[in-house]
Amino acid sequence: MSEKNEKFGLLLAFGSVVLALALLCGGTSSATTIYVNTSGWWIDTAHFNASSTPIQSGITNAAAGDSIVVYAGSYIENIIVNKSVILEAEGPDIVRVTAADPSRHVFNLTANWVNISGFNITGASQWGKAGISVESADCCNISAIKASGNNYGIYLSSSSNNILQKNVLWNNSYGIQLASSSDYNLITTNIVELNPSGSISLSSSSNNRLEKNRAHSSTDRGISLYDSNNNTLTNNSAHQNSCGIYLSSSSNNTLHNNTATSNYCGIYLNWGNENNRLTNNTLMDNTNGIELRVSSNNTLENNTASNNSIRGIYLWASSNNNTLEHNNASSNGWFGIDLYDSSWNNRILNNTANFNKEYIGIYVHESDNTTLINNTAIYNNWEGIRLEYSDNCTVLNNNLSSNNFTDLGTGLLVWTSRNAIIRNNTVYDNDYGIYLLVGSNNNTIIDNRASYCEVHGIVVYQSSDAMVYHNTANHSGYHGIFVYDTPTRNITIWNNTACHNYYNGIFAAKDPASASGPSNLTIIGNILRDNGAGDDFGYGIYMGQGSDAIIADNYIADNAAPNHAYGMKIFSFTNATIHHNTIVKNNDYGILLDDLSGSGTSGSFGTTSTRGAATIQTKTRGDTISPPARLEEKDFYPDYYEGAPRSLSGAVGPSTPSTINVAENWIANNLGGISLNSSDSITIAGNTITGNSIGIHLTSSNDNLMYNNYFNNTNNADDDGMNKWNITKAEGINIIGGPNLGGNYWHDYTGTDADGDGLGDTPYDIPGGTNKDHLPLVKANLCGDVNCNGAVNMGDVGALHNHVQYGYAICDTWIGDVNCDEKVNMGDVGLLHNHVQYGHQICSDWAGDVNCDTKINMGDVGALHNHVQYGYALKCCPS
16 A cells, blocks of 8 residues: 555645645544445455445545545446545546546545545536535635546535636536536636636626636637626636636636637627726627627726627617727728627727727717727727717817828718817828718817828718817818708817818819809818829819808918919808908819809908907908917907817807908919909908909809909909999098998009098009999008108108107107107107106197097007007097
C-alpha cells in the first residue's frame, strides 16, 4: 500500500489546499485515510474489506473529516456522500464511475464540507440527474472532475460557498447548473463543452463568481443567469453557442473581461435585466455582439464588439436609460451600435463604430431622448449616425467622417426625427455631411464641420423649422448647404461658412416633380466665398421656385466659376427681402433675379431694419471690403439655450416678405452688379453698387422701382423695359448724406443742383431704352467733401488731415466747429466732450449734432473724434 500512497503525493498536496478551504467554512482536518479499489476498501492499518460498491462502502465506514482515496479502475455505483469527507480519485483518466441506476445521481452530496476530485463520472442520463449533485450542502469543493453522458454534469441546489474548479464537463445535456438560492459559490477554470442544453447556468442564485471558465459549443447558451443577481463573471470564454452569455430578469451583475466568439449572440440581456455592468468584454464573430431586450439602467463600458455578422451592440424593445461608453463596435456586418423599437433615454458616449460593412455606425430607430456624445463613426458603408423616427436626441462632438463607400454615405442622417440638437460634430469626407430627411422638423444644426463631402455638406429635405447655425460646409462636390423641395419651410441658415464648393455655397430649390420649393427661409450672416470652384457655374446663393425668404448680412465673394459665377441667383421665387449683404468680386453678377414677380413696388423701403432685438444699420461706403462682423447669438436669441437657438422672433425687413425687395446691399467689383431678367414689380433701394463693369442690367423686366442707390461703375445701368428710377421727392437722409430722397446717385451725372436740395435739376438718362431718373442725387455740400470738388475720396482725407494738423484752409466752415473758431481740430472734440459731460457752453447747439439725430451726446463726441482722427463721415444738418 505504501507504493500507492507515494503515487498519490501530488494529489494529497492538492488535498491540503481544499482542506484549508474547508477550515474557512468551519470544517476540520481528516483523522483517517480510507483506500478503495474496485474490489473493496481498507484502512492503512486494517484488513481489506471486499465490497461490490467499494466507494459507497468507504464512505459508510468513514467518519466526518476522513479522506477516501480511490484507485484506478471502473466503478459502477450510485453514491451518497452524507458526511464531510474528502474523496480523492487517482485521476479522471484512470478512475471512472458509472451510474448503476441512470435515474439516480452518480454522486449525491448532501453534507457540508465535502471535497471531491479526480473522477471520471458518467451514466446519470435520466432527466434531472447529475454526475455530481450538491443538495443543500455548503462549503464543498469539486475539482478535477470529468463528467460526460449525464443529464447534468454538476448540479447545485440550495447550496452556497462551494468551489467548482478545473472540471471538464462535456456531452452532458447541461454542464453546470446552480439553482434555488445557490449563492456565494466560486466556479473557476472549468472546461464545459458540447453540452447541448447549456454549459453553465444560474437560476435564482446570487453573489456567485464565475472566473476563467470555458463554456463552448452548446446548441443553447454558454453561460446563463435567470433571476440571479449580484453575480460576477470574469475572464470566461463562450465560444460557438446559441448565446455566449445570457441574462434574464437578472440585475446588479458584473460581466468583466469575458470573451464570447462565434455565437449567435455574444452577450444577451433578455427581459428585465437592470443595473448590470458589462466592462472590457470581447465579442467577436457572433451574429450580434451585445444585445439588450427590455433591459434598462445597464452600463456597457470598454467592450470590444467587432467583426460580428450583423450588429456590434443592439438595444431594442424598450431598453431604456442604459449607458454605452468607450466601447469599440467596429467592422460589424450591418451596424456598430443599434438602438431600436422605443429604447429611450440611452447615453452613447465616447464609442468607436467604424468600418461597419453594410450599413451604419450608430443607428437610432424609434428611440427618443438618445444622447450621442464624443463618438467616432467613420468609414461606415452608409452613415456614421442615423436618427430615424427618434425625437429629442442630442448629437454632440462626434467624429462622423469618411462614410462614403456607397452613394448614400452620410455623416449624420436624421430621418423623420424632431427636436434634435446637432452640435460641434466633425463630418468630413462623406457623400453627405448632415442630412435632415423627410419630416425631420425643428432640429438645430450648430457649430458642425461638414466639409469635403462628395455631394453636399448640409442637406434639409422635406423638413421644416430647422436652425442651421455657425457651421462650416466647405469643399463639397456639389453644394455646401442644400435646402430642397416642399414641404421644407421655416429654415434659418445663419452665420455659416460655405466656401470652395464645386457648385453653390447655399442652394434652395424644388424637386422637378414637385409643385413648389422651400418656403419661409432666413439666410443671414453667412460667408460664401470661392464657390463654383470646379465647374462652369456656381454661386454663393441659389434659390429657385420657392417663396418667402429673408437674405441678409451675408458676405458673398470670389465665386469665380468660369461662367455664370453669380454672387446670388434668385429664380422664379415669390416674396424675398435681400438686405444688407456684401457681394464682391464675383465672376458674374452680384445678384441675378430671374423670372420673378413681386406684388407691387414700394416707395418707402426703410433705411434700417430689425431682426429680434438687433438693429442692422445702413451700410456706409468705404475703400476696404472685408467680411462683416459675425452677428452675436444674444442679438437675436435672448433665450438662447446651451448655444442652440430654438425659435425665431422677428425678421430682417418685413417679418413676412410680401414682395421682392433688394435693399442696402454692398455690391462691388463683380462683373456686374444686379441683373433682372423677366422680373417685374421689384424694389431695389439703398444699395451701394460700385466697381462693376455694369451696375444694373434689366432685360424684359417691367414695373420695377430703383431709388436711393449709389452707382459708380464702368457702365452704371442698362434697361430695355418700362421701369421707375425715382420716387417722389421726400424728406430723409439719402445714401450720399443729402437731405432728400428721390432718385439714385450716378457717378457720371453732369447736371446741377441750383436749389441745393441734393436732387439734380435735369434727369439722368438710363441707357437701353427711354427710362429716366428724374431726381438724381447730387453731392452739393456733401458731408465729407472738404475740398469742395463734388466727391468724397482720398483727396478729402488729405485736405482734412492738413487742415487739422497744419491749419491749412478748407473750402467752408465745418459743421464740427463747435467753438466757432472757424477751424475743426481737437479743440472742438474736447469742447464737445466737456459740453456733453459737464454742460460747458458751445457756440451753437446745431453745430454739435454731427450725427444728425437731434441730440447732442456721446454719440456726437465719438463721431467727431472718428471724423477728425480717421476720416469717418459726418451726417451734416443745416443750421
